[in-house]
Amino acid sequence: MNAKLLRLTALPCLALAVAAAADTAPEHHLLASGAALKWGAPPPMLAAGAKFAVLDGDPAAKGNVTARLMMPAGYSIAPHWHPTDEHVTVLAGTLSVGMGDTLDKTHATTLKTGGYAVVPANIHHYAFTRTGATIQLHLQGPFGLTYVNPADDPSQSAKK
Known part of the structure; x- marks a missing residue:
């Protein structure tokens, strides 16, 4: 009796899990060599000097986004936050990251x-x-970045 009840309960749960996974599964496969990336200017909310390439997804639309940011020596991004989680992998060089409302180079990792x-x-x-x-x-679009101090936003200084 308990085994039958377990099967009757487990089957709908499994069906729901499969359906949920299907909603987040990619609609296509992607294989890209680094040489094929199209580097361009970063989004306007990032300071000039860096280069930006989108590997997959649309940063302006809802959904998964994978992008790369190439930053020159001395480049910084002032304290800010995003509306979604941000996953960062360092592919080359060194990146220092700190938490808080003030860019403090002595307290960054x-x-x-x-x-x-x-x-x-x-x-x-x-x-x-x-x-x-x-x-x-790696993030969820649409990509958003809000500076703690609005005066740090390069897209706002470009409008002046």
């Missing part, structure tokens, strides 16, 4: 090539590189 960070949604953080870095970002 430096990640070397292969380093990984996850910053949950709405957590105030900042990043900088002394030597240059290329990072890969």
